[in-house]
Amino acid sequence: xxxxxxxxxxxxxxxxxxxxxxxxxxxxxxxxxxxxxxxxxxxxxxxxxxxxxxxxxxxxxxxxxxxxxxxxxxxxxxxxxxxxxxxxxxxxxxxxxxxxxxxxxxxxx
Amino acid sequence: xxxxxxxxxxxxxxxxxxxxxxxxxxxxxxxxxxxxxxxxxxxxxxxxxxxxxxxxxxxxxxxxxxxxxxxxxxxxxxxxxxxxxxxxxxxxxxxxxxxxxxxxxxxxxxxx
Numbered sequence: 506x507x508x509x510x511x512x513x514x515x516x517x518x519x520x521x522x523x524x525x526x527x528x529x530x531x532x533x534x535x536x537x538x539x540x541x542x543x544x545x546x547x548x549x550x551x552x553x554x555x556x557x558x559x560x561x562x563x564x565x566x567x568x569x570x571x572x573x574x575x576x577x578x579x580x581x582x583x584x585x586x587x588x589x590x591x592x593x594x595x596x597x598x599x600x601x602x603x604x605x606x607x608x609x610x611x612x613x614x
Numbered sequence: 615x616x617x618x619x620x621x622x623x624x625x626x627x628x629x630x631x632x633x634x635x636x637x638x639x640x641x642x643x644x645x646x647x648x649x650x651x652x653x654x655x656x657x658x659x660x661x662x663x664x665x666x667x668x669x670x671x672x673x674x675x676x677x678x679x680x681x682x683x684x685x686x687x688x689x690x691x692x693x694x695x696x697x698x699x700x701x702x703x704x705x706x707x708x709x710x711x712x713x714x715x716x717x718x719x720x721x722x723x724x725x726x
Contacts, residue, residue: 509657537713548620548704548717549658592658596713600646600665601673606657 508532511593511605518612521582526608528593529575538576539602540569541592549592552578583612616641620705620718627725633678633692635721637705640686645707647688648715649680652702664688665710700725 508531518524530538537556541549553562555571562569566587568579578591590607620637627633639645649661660673662680670680677696681689688705705718 539714541715546720546722548706548720549715551714551716554714594658594715600663600671601660602648602708602713602715603660604650604658 509593509595509603509605511591511608513608514606515609516611518580518583518610520584520612520614523579523581523583525580526578526591526610527575528578528605530593530595531574532595532597532603534597536596536598538571539594539596540567540576540578541594543590543592543607552591580610583610585612585614588612616707616716618705618707618716618718620721622721623719624722625724627695627723629697629725630694633690633695633699633723635690635703635705635723637688637690637718638686639707642686642707642709644685644710646710647682647686648706648708649688649690650704650706652704652720654701658704662690695723695725697725699723 510529512527537554539554540552543549553569558573560571566581570577588611590609592607594602594604596602617640646665648663650658652658664670664682667682679691703721706715708715
């Protein structure tokens with residue numbers, strides 16, 4: 506059975522304090538791993554797609570990496586506006602996407 | 615550019631009443647369409663997905679159903695709501711077999 510596990514469930518950082526979020530997965534024939542940002546009461550916003558181990562993607566203060574068993578979302582020098590829930594999802598078939606429960610990030614000024 | 619519209623944004627319904635949530639996508643053709651539910655403090659649960667008109671795949675057996683009467687329209691329905699149907703419902707689309715998912719703004723359903 507395909508599984509996606511995210512850790513930690515919640516993370517509080519001081520502004521400027523870098524850290525990483527983890528997404529571990531068990532899926533055969535991974536087609537893609539996706540990162541999303543979700544603000545309260547809103548739909549998730551797409552951030553990155555990673556397709557193969559060793560791949561990296563960057564966007565502003567965010568950097569996503571992928572290994573054969575997990576992905577990390579690195580946040581460098583976060584700002585309060587980075588506060589959100591970050592979701593990880595995997596796809597095996599290309600038609601079905603399975604999400605983790607997310608990491609709630611709070612960045613304190 | 616592509617946009618996705620979902621409505622209503624909020625609704626409060628009594629137990630046993632019917633439900634209809636609608637979703638339309640603009641700016642693309644032949645998208646894959648999805649309905650997800652997000653319960654408080656939990657992840658997104660895939661309910662239905664569709665690869666074409668009239669083609670619906672169900673992930674979770676329950677009292678909900680989905681229909682795709684037009685290429686870019688996806689409807690989530692129920693004949694009789696349960697308390698457990700409360701949640702945040704999200705419609706999403708993707709290009710065929712290439713990911714990524716793009717989400718609407720969501721519909722918050724409260725069943726009383």
